[in-house]
Amino acid sequence: MTTQLHGLYGITDSQLLPDTNALISAVEAALKGGMRILQYRDKSQNKIKRFNQASQLKALCQQYNACLIINDDIHLAAEVKADGVHLGQQDQAITQAREVLGKNAIIGVTCHDSYPLAEAAYQQGADYIALGRFFPSATKPNAPPASLCIIQQVSANIPLPIVAIGGITLDNASMVINAGAHLMAVIHGLFASDNIQGTAQQFTQLFSGASCIS
Ligand SMILES: Cc1ncc(COP(=O)(O)OP(=O)(O)O)c(N)n1
Numbered sequence: 001m002t003t004q005l006h007g008l009y010g011i012t013d014s015q016l017l018p019d020t021n022a023l024i025s026a027v028e029a030a031l032k033g034g035m036r037i038l039q040y041r042d043k044s045q046n047k048i049k050r051f052n053q054a055s056q057l058k059a060l061c062q063q064y065n066a067c068l069i070i071n072d073d074i075h076l077a078a079e080v081k082a083d084g085v086h087l088g089q090q091d092q093a094i095t096q097a098r099e100v101l102g103k104n105a106i107i108g109v110t111c112h113d114s115y116p117l118a119e120a121a122y123q124q125g126a127d128y129i130a131l132g133r134f135f136p137s138a139t140k141p142n143a144p145p146a147s148l149c150i151i152q153q154v155s156a157n158i159p160l161p162i163v164a165i166g167g168i169t170l171d172n173a174s175m176v177i178n179a180g181a182h183l184m185a186v187i188h189g190l191f192a193s194d195n196i197q198g199t200a201q202q203f204t205q206l207f208s209g210a211s212c213i214s
């Protein structure tokens with residue numbers, strides 16, 4: 001598997017897009033606009049809905065040569081043959097994800113504003129480091145704030161792609177890119193847009209050569 005982690009990283013939100021048809025249409029619009037990495041994030045306990053939605057998103061992402069990452073749930077990632085999983089500091093361990101998903105899986109880890117957490121994630125075999133939140137977030141208003149300096153510090157010392165998250169919009173995206181972020185993880189700034197395809201296109205144009213080939 002050849003994987004380049006770069007560009008727009010859309011994340012679904014079960015409150016913003018509760019209906020499966022609306023979810024699939026919104027994601028397809030973002031894929032048409034150039035998004036090549038998608039995270040399925042649904043905090044509900046509805047296993048059947050989560051499996052059905054994640055399976056449909058896997059097929060859709062495959063159609064567009066895009067990666068599907070599952071938030072929090074290593075076993076759902078395995079069940080739907082997703083490309084990887086995103087783990088927070090309160091989620092399961094990287095080693096456990098690697099054991100279940102194998103060496104080619106993409107494992108991303110939330111490191112907030114912390115260099116020691118980023119260093120630990122790198123040592124434990126993470127594939128990308130997520131930092132944030134950089135701007136006020138409509139989706140997760142209580143996420144701890146991060147300064148742009150952490151992007152510079154991590155990119156200077158750790159050879160992994162950096163994902164910036166939290167309140168990212170077309171207006172502020174260039175700040176995280178200029179600081180050294182390789183991917184922008186976006187929920188509201190993408191999926192709450194009236195024109196998701198056009199917004200994805202504009203985010204994608206901020207990068208060149210974004211792709212995720214499996
Ligand atoms: C790309 C990306 N970065 C950070 C997060 C947040 O993960 P976590 O801290 O586990 O919080 P939840 O998303 O699970 O509420 C993420 N999901 N994706």
Ligand SMILES: Cc1nc(C(=O)O)sc1CCOP(=O)(O)O
Pocket residue numbers: 110112131132133134136137138139140143144165166167168185186187188189
């Ligand atoms: C899921 C999540 N994690 C964050 C963190 O800082 O770890 S911020 C966040 C929400 C991102 O959504 P939006 O683009 O709407 O702000």
Ligand SMILES: [Mg+2]
Pocket residue numbers: 071072086087088091
């Ligand atoms: Mg989590």
